[in-house]
Amino acid sequence: MNGARSWLETANGHADFPLQNLPYGVFSHGGAAPRVGVAIGDSILDLPALLARGLLYGLAADAVAAMAGGTLNAFFAMGQGPRLALRQQLQELLEETSQQRARVECCLLDSADCSLHMPARVGDYTDFYVGIEHAKNVGALFRPDNPLLPNYKFVPIGYHGRASTLRASGHPVPRPRGQSLPAGQGEPTLAATARLDFELELGVWIGPGNALGEPLPIGRAGEHVAGYCLLNDWSARDIQAWEYQPLGPFLSKSFITSISPWVVTPEALAPFRCAQPSRPHGDPQPLPYLWDEHDQARGALAIDLQVWISTAHMRSVGLPAERLSQSSTLAMYWTVAQLLAHHSSNGCQLQPGDLFGSGTLSGAQPGQYGSLLEMTQGGKVALQLASGEARRFLEDGDEIILRGRCHREGYASIGFGECRGRVQGLGERA
Numbered sequence: 001m002n003g004a005r006s007w008l009e010t011a012n013g014h015a016d017f018p019l020q021n022l023p024y025g026v027f028s029h030g031g032a033a034p035r036v037g038v039a040i041g042d043s044i045l046d047l048p049a050l051l052a053r054g055l056l057y058g059l060a061a062d063a064v065a066a067m068a069g070g071t072l073n074a075f076f077a078m079g080q081g082p083r084l085a086l087r088q089q090l091q092e093l094l095e096e097t098s099q100q101r102a103r104v105e106c107c108l109l110d111s112a113d114c115s116l117h118m119p120a121r122v123g124d125y126t127d128f129y130v131g132i133e134h135a136k137n138v139g140a141l142f143r144p145d146n147p148l149l150p151n152y153k154f155v156p157i158g159y160h161g162r163a164s165t166l167r168a169s170g171h172p173v174p175r176p177r178g179q180s181l182p183a184g185q186g187e188p189t190l191a192a193t194a195r196l197d198f199e200l201e202l203g204v205w206i207g208p209g210n211a212l213g214e215p216l217p218i219g220r221a222g223e224h225v226a227g228y229c230l231l232n233d234w235s236a237r238d239i240q241a242w243e244y245q246p247l248g249p250f251l252s253k254s255f256i257t258s259i260s261p262w263v264v265t266p267e268a269l270a271p272f273r274c275a276q277p278s279r280p281h282g283d284p285q286p287l288p289y290l291w292d293e294h295d296q297a298r299g300a301l302a303i304d305l306q307v308w309i310s311t312a313h314m315r316s317v318g319l320p321a322e323r324l325s326q327s328s329t330l331a332m333y334w335t336v337a338q339l340l341a342h343h344s345s346n347g348c349q350l351q352p353g354d355l356f357g358s359g360t361l362s363g364a365q366p367g368q369y370g371s372l373l374e375m376t377q378g379g380k381v382a383l384q385l386a387s388g389e390a391r392r393f394l395e396d397g398d399e400i401i402l403r404g405r406c407h408r409e410g411y412a413s414i415g416f417g418e419c420r421g422r423v424q425g426l427g428e429r430a
């Protein structure tokens with residue numbers, strides 16, 4: 001399958017969606033109700049239409065039947081078996097050698113004519129903080145000698161985020177109002193945030209999950225991952241600085257969180273799994289419930305990540321977006337399986353369609369930072385753009401685009417598509 005080609009020409013060599021990817025999403029077309037499709041090249045394959053034509057059978061047909069409501073929750077709940085069966089049948093139907101080309105072609109729509117939506121109903125959203133270079137970079141702004149807090153290498157840090165304000169890529173990002181303490185002032189004010197930032201993160205969709213009181217053992221945790229996306233945890237740093245002690249982020253994060261709408265499956269990412277980068281000498285051995293040899297050997301992900309910016313000025317003079325940063329999911333100090341094992345370790349129930357954020361994924365060097373907070377040292381140093389503009393934090397009209405791609409010698413490259421959001425000023429709202 002590594003070198004397999006499709007009869008659909010735009011799929012072959014596609015930067016994000018070749019035959020080897022086949023991510024799931026929810027789309028609408030021409031005023032019809034949202035339904036589940038698969039991204040392939042520049043097209044979307046309409047799965048209910050494929051089922052109606054009798055082109056799927058067995059577990060794969062069951063899987064698509066479970067998508068009938070135009071959401072992926074019930075499909076996520078089914079776990080790996082039906083997902084594998086569907087993937088295999090879709091690959092056969094789309095491969096060059098398929099005898100069904102004419103019948104499948106009738107179920108393809110041009111992506112450019114479709115709108116994408118949230119792929120599942122999110123019951124709970126949890127944001128972690130496992131990008132260790134980000135934790136060090138941000139910690140160093142406040143504690144130059146001791147950037148990491150003492151718990152960091154023992155426990156995957158996280159907080160409960162807000163599911164109701166998750167939105168698919170493309171949704172406007174309204175600049176939030178909030179309470180903050182202006183520098184040098186004794187009392188807070190309520191005002192539009194002046195320190196709006198982005199956070200480059202990996203999103204993890206939860207599959208079957210666990211019953212309350214029954215933790216997921218780390219050796220089985222991977223079975224409960226339904227897929228992955230990109231996630232932008234928009235953050236208002238002035239609101240955050242005033243509110244975060246002692247219970248952590250609250251309104252500085254809950255105004256909107258953007259995700260890329262395609263769910264990239266664990267099967268598509270399998271060639272890009274690798275050993276967890278070894279812990280630096282002297283780091284503590286994790287407690288047994290977080291430790292699994294196979295997970296250490298194969299549980300990390302090598303996904304190249306990028307952040308791009310397009311300002312209103314750049315668009316008005318026809319300049320293309322500018323790349324701000326390049327990073328990788330290898331910056332995660334804990335594997336995804338460790339996050340599931342930890343989250344459920346107290347008996348907390350994880351459910352199909354829950355979403356995790358990894359935390360900001362930065363590298364250690366300039367050019368690898370996953371937030372403006374790091375790029376501008378907390379707003380102290382302006383970032384110079386090629387357009388001649390400067391940024392400390394985001395301005396109205398700024399658009400942030402996250403991209404993720406996987407490359408490996410001998411394998412087709414795959415990608416996540418975009419996670420895009422444009423900042424909307426208070427005065428621009430209808």
Ligand code: MN
Pocket residue numbers: 127128199201233357359360
């Ligand atoms: Mn975050």
